[in-house]
Amino acid sequence: MQEANLELFPTAESAVDIVPGRKLTARAAALYAAPHDHFETRAVEELHLGFDGIAGDFHGGTTRRSGGREPWYPRGTEMRNERQLSLVAADELAIVAQRMGLAEVRPEWIGANLVVEGVPHLSMLPAGSLMFFKGGVTLKVDGQNKPCRFAGQSIAEHVGAADISATALLFPKEAKRLRGLVAWVEKPGTITVGEEISVRVPEQWIYR
Template sequence: MLDLFPEAEKPIEIVPARKLAAKVAALYLAPSDHFETRPVDALRLGFDGISGDFHAGATRRSGGREPWYPRGTEIRNERQLSIAAADELAVVAERMGLVAIKPEWIGANLLIEGVPHLSMLPAGTLLFFKDGVTIKVDAQNGPCRIAGRSIAEHAGMADVEAGALLFPKAAKRLRGIVAWVEKAGMIKAGEEISVRVPEQWIYQS
């Protein structure tokens, strides 16, 4: 009988799951008509995302990130929350020749501290907030020219279009992550988070 699973010469390496401790450094909410956010003390999360936020909804319309669908196709909204880290934004700012980049300029909802290389958290990572909310990481948040233009305008860059084009290069794998709500509730600034990183491996056919 053919062995469909012969012992591999180079078995796939499994990186064990692990837990990290983190904290909510700041929270932000976007008005319903614009992606830029503003600081708030708390966020109410439902299964549609953040109540009243620009990216709230169980579904969303596809865009440039989903070229396999006609633009505007209704799909599941796995981008309910945008999460960023101050240390990564500082690197991006330096690369762009800026003093700082504020999270609200790029539409961040959560600023989290305590997680090294936040943008590299794998899909499936769970964030358990102390007061009961759980969110699940979907993917890295790819930097785009729209956010770049927002940065350039707020920072007063002389050439806004050049700044818009520079951001996607400067922020590659440093833009943070997007996530969706698995367990609803309220998140507060300063709240502790237990981050559970799942097992990881590199798929090889």
């Protein structure tokens, strides 16, 4: 076995920008669930979560079928479901609405499950961040939820846009890095509206 050149490691570490982890306090401002046959959600007072996500929800399941976000697989390939829940922030949606020239973009129109209050720039939370809910649930952030034209079409239909297609295509452009996060259930249980959340942001680094 070839021996590692230990002299490389101090050099490599100094060339990487490392940001320490931190803790934040947040709140579950609103909760939503989707019927099994449609991605749009409806307001609820509680979310009952298992290892497969929200029972009966459109995005529930331990696995899912790949789509346009996974071009490395043939469309429809069964894969791990890391998109069990969609998390958004009201302030970010307000920015999206303003950019699109709309009065509002509601969380339920784009299939959100949880409105998180108290985390600045929610969509920029890194993958691996953990959300510990006071009632015992833990969610793990997989990454940003990339905006798509399907959610854009839902918005366009709800606001009665004169040009549905144009408004639908505007959403992916204006909502980039503001559409929130996707997460999966690490520890199951029940989340209630108004519940306190302890967010643990992991140490971050740039791999060059």
